[in-house]
Amino acid sequence: MGTRRRGEELEQAILRAAAEVMRESGYAGMTMDRVAARAGTNKNAIYRRWPHRAALGIAAYRHLSDAALPSPDTGTLRGDALEMLRRANETWSSPHGAILRGLLAAAADDPELLTLMRARSGADAMDLAWIAMLERAVARGEAPAAAVRPRVATTPMMLLRAEYAMRGIPSVPDEVLVDIVDEVFLPLVRGRG
Amino acid sequence: MGTRRRGEELEQAILRAAAEVMRESGYAGMTMDRVAARAGTNKNAIYRRWPHRAALGIAAYRHLSDAALPSPDTGTLRGDALEMLRRANETWSSPHGAILRGLLAAAADDPELLTLMRARSGADAMDLAWIAMLERAVARGEAPAAAVRPRVATTPMMLLRAEYAMRGIPSVPDEVLVDIVDEVFLPLVRGRG
DNA sequence: CTCTCCAAGGTACGTTGCGTACCCTACAAG
DNA sequence: CTTGTAGGGTACGCAACGTACCTTGGAGAG
Structure with a gap:
């Protein structure tokens, strides 16, 4: 089997999974079980890193929000x-x-x-x-x-x-x-x- | 025993109970079971009138909000x-x-x-x-x-x-x-x- | 190379709270 | 008096959160 993921790698996988679920079903639909399943891990791994659902949601949000757009410069x-x-x-x-x-x-x-x-x-x-x-x-x-x-x-x-x-x-x-x-x-x- | 309450009377009792519970514990603490208990009735009577918790919360809110204050007139x-x-x-x-x-x-x-x-x-x-x-x-x-x-x-x-x-x-x-x-x-x- | 320890995996559970289902009972109206 | 409807009591199904506990992989120390 693929080797067991750890630390940073696993963390990224969880965040990615959370972001995907949110994209599909919004924050309300982002349940911990679903995120765990999607990330191919279990809730323990998540709760070891974030204290509750809201914290995970907020952390995962950055995976959706990309680089800031440059400031517009239209001349007026x-x-x-x-x-x-x-x-x-x-x-x-x-x-x-x-x-x-x-x-x-x-x-x-x-x-x-x-x-x-x-x-x-x-x-x-x-x-x-x-x-x-x-x-x-x-x-x-x-x-x-x-x-x-x-x-x-x-x-x-x-x-x-x-x-x-x-x-x-x-x-x-x-x-x-x-x-x-x-x-x-x-x-x-x-x-x- | 006091005769069994019906219609309008019961409805008011439920709204009053919901308002009280909200005053004590906020909307988050307003559970349906608690409201029912406080009103001396059961959840059936509530769900027969409002489709879900939020609707009851909003309906009960008017029992808290009182008359609008008069417009101030300080001179400037x-x-x-x-x-x-x-x-x-x-x-x-x-x-x-x-x-x-x-x-x-x-x-x-x-x-x-x-x-x-x-x-x-x-x-x-x-x-x-x-x-x-x-x-x-x-x-x-x-x-x-x-x-x-x-x-x-x-x-x-x-x-x-x-x-x-x-x-x-x-x-x-x-x-x-x-x-x-x-x-x-x-x-x-x-x-x- | 082996041992050891910790993080990860698996799974089950306790709890809360919503909304529903049933069945029994009072009471008002015909 | 009968009957239908709204209330009352209670139990349940279900989703989700957060926790407990044990097992297992694998990285690093010796």
Whole structure:
């Protein structure tokens, strides 16, 4: 027989299996027995590594989320902002996003898990991208330097997230994205001049 | 013995029991057996009325949520806005709010339940209060008429909600509320002039 | 080369909680 | 008085989580 897997190798196999199961049936359908079976091992091996299902789910999520997209550079602040929102909207409304929402719901009342999620889902990197975007706009003379503030930079994504929480969810219509940019973000940036 | 309860009377008893249990142990602790026991009946009577636990939870939630507070009127737009946010923050971070979050998490992937929640939790009434607030500010000459736009009015509450989703939750620090008002809401309103 | 120890495998179990099935009983209406 | 319907009691099936315990492979020390 193939030699018995150990340590790192086994760990990767479990994570891969968990990711596959989540892709097929979402986080809700990711049962420990199923993951164990799929990975060709048993629950012991899993529980020796992660304390509970949620932790495994979060750990496995990174196997789905791939490299961060490069920051868009359309030449205008409006174009960049819209592009960022559109990409985020696409990601969140994909099957991929459904999994993330499932995880989020499961972690919703456990702050410890929530911070884990934050780290894995690249929310912080996202904020930095918005700051960078604003700085480019300032360099082009398109926005006042005073507009480069964290609260301003994070507002559009925050609004998009809240929009998800309110609606049934799947996908936010494009008009809303345009609205967020034209009615909130740009006035906010320009108002600082 | 007291005569056997039926129809409306029994239904109310069940809802009251469910609300009590939720108050004590949150939505997660609201098991069907417990509710039945507390109501002095059995699960049959419950399942004859609600298809599943979530539906009962949502139905019982109205027994906790009481009348809407009156809109604040501090004399300044800034004061009103801050007061609204502070009240919302208090409500959401109370035990009461914990229950609501639990319900929300449970309903998160069922659009049908989500709309039910929206109706019960009075989110729409909230938006109207913000519009009214803006109109008073316009009447006082404190804000340009062009600032009375739905997207502007809903932005602070949206930001607060997103803040909850991001953090572990319980309570958003007051500085954040001040920030939302001073860094986003007021500039947005004034920028319209 | 052998021994030893730990991680992995196998399997079964205890527990909780949802939702269902049945059958018995009170009570209201005809 | 009869009868149908809603309540009550109870037990069950089932899915999943998390745990216990024992057996076995195989890597590394001596």
